[in-house]
Amino acid sequence: MLVPQTFVVGAESAWIPADTEVADGETLTVEGIEMQFFHAITDTEDTLTIWLEDYNGNRIVIDNVVWPQNNLYTLRGDRHRPPQDWIAALKTIRDLQPDIILPVSSGGNPIIGKEECFDAVTSLMDMMRFINDQSLRLTAQGVRPDELTHHMSMPDSLLQSPFVNEFYGQFDTYPAAQPTFNHGWFSGYAEDIHSLPRAVYADYLIQLSGGEENVMAAYTAAMDQSEYLWAKELAVNLYYAVPNNDTYRQALADVFRQLGQMSPGAIVRNFYIGAAQSLEGDTAISLTDIEPKEWVIDNLAEAVDRLRIRIAPERATGVEGVLEFNIDGNRSALHIRNSIAEFIPNPDQYYQAIDASVDTSGDNFAAYYRGEIGVDEFLANSSSTTGPAQELLSVFDEFAVIPMYPDNRDL
Incomplete structure (x- = not known):
């Protein structure tokens, strides 16, 4: 994901919790209007399609399914979007036979007219099915995931629909995700098992x-x-x-x-x-990112847990010990051994005694976690430390923004 390091977070959330939950297919009357709700999985797993069968004589669907600018695969690295799920959500809308579709979160204009609604929904269904089915067909013939796009071309009949477009997502980025999701990264060809750096x-x-x-x-x-x-x-x-x-x-x-x-x-x-x-030198463009200070302070145990993925095996060789963090009274620990770190949510219940501890504030820990200060300053700013805290902490990388294209061969 391209991460602009100047992005500002921390504004008050506009999220409002639901006070009424609905089941798939359930019908409710809201303010005198009868509505039926259908669960849909698209870019999220918690989408609702709302069906108004008779609203002033109109059959209306309100949805997050019929996207005028679609995207079946996210280059930024979001969860896989199985076409089968999206197709099922589209099929639900098609079978309702609406004469108005109101896409609420996909940047589209209302679709008005029964034939227009049918054509839009069917075109999107068929585009997604073409991508999925042809990707798997070619995979079954031995085509590698990264080669699929060279063997596929969207049919002209589908391209006639304004809903089958590449304004947002791009067709040639979709195919490889289908077999990879189904059977993993390996193409089946022996030469792809190992490679040179x-x-x-x-x-x-x-x-x-x-x-x-x-x-x-x-x-x-x-x-x-x-x-x-x-x-x-x-x-x-x-x-x-x-x-x-x-x-x-x-x-x-x-x-x-x-x-x-x-x-x-x-x-x-x-x-x-x-x-x-x-x-060209813009170091703010990076594939790395770090959580904001507010998140760290609100999720101290999870932040300690995430230090696990910073352990550097070359520095952790031969290092073993349980390091406790007491952050504003919130206690958790990491057991460092065999170049891994096991997260311990309740140090008092762990089978091994604590070897070292750091008693510090949330602000100080957040600064260390975010790479704003190093280990030495983190420990110096802490209320107290015991045991080999310095040695145990030294096995972890300190966060730093790495440019997308650095000027060295370190990685």
Whole structure:
């Protein structure tokens, strides 16, 4: 996910808890209006479709299902959106035979007319079914997930519908998600089991090509001939071989920007343009993110638990001990061993005694968690510490924003 580090959080929530829950298919009369509710799974798992069978003589659906700008797969990394679920929600609406559809959260205008509603819903259903079924059909024929898009083209008959468009999501980003969700990342081909690190592969490829100058010349020729995907592959390898070379960084930025300008989907375009800006020095564009201070203070135990994924095996080798955090009276711990950290919600009930402890404030812990201060300052600002707290904390990475395209080969 592209994360703008200047994003401000913490405003008062507008969320209002439901005072009446409904079951799928349940009918209620609200303010004299009879409404039937249907559970739908689309971009969320808690969507409601509302059916007004006779509202001033109109058959009306209010929904978050019929999107005028659809997106079956999120490049940002949201949960998988199974087409079957969305299709089922669309089928429910189609079978109701509305003459007005009011999309409440997808940025669309009302759809008015029974035939217009039917056509919109059916077109979206068929687009999603085409993506899903053809992805699985080709997978069954041995096509790798990352190759599926080269074998699929949306039928012209579907493209006639204004609801089958690439204004938001882009069709060629959808297929790989279908088999990957069904059977995982492995294509089935043995050569895909193991691979060289990207930088090592780049070194070998450039050496085989006769050196960086030859690869750069091929890149320039590809750009001149509008072979942008080939130019991208060449520039990517130059970047990974020498990530601090300004010429190579700009070459990759240029082809990313070109691909972004050619992409119809706003999301794809955003990633390409963001990548170009990262290569050009915008360090705020990153794939890393950190929770706001308010979240940390409100969720202290969960924040301690999340430190687990920061443990660095090369620093944790041979280190073992239970480290307790007492943060404004909220106690939890981490048991560090075998280069892992087990979260302990109730230290007094754990089988092993506490070896070290840190008694600190929520503000101080939040500053450490968010990478605003290091271990030394965190411990110095704490009320008290016992045992080898410094040694145990040193096995964890301190959070830092990492640019999308850094200028080193550390990762």
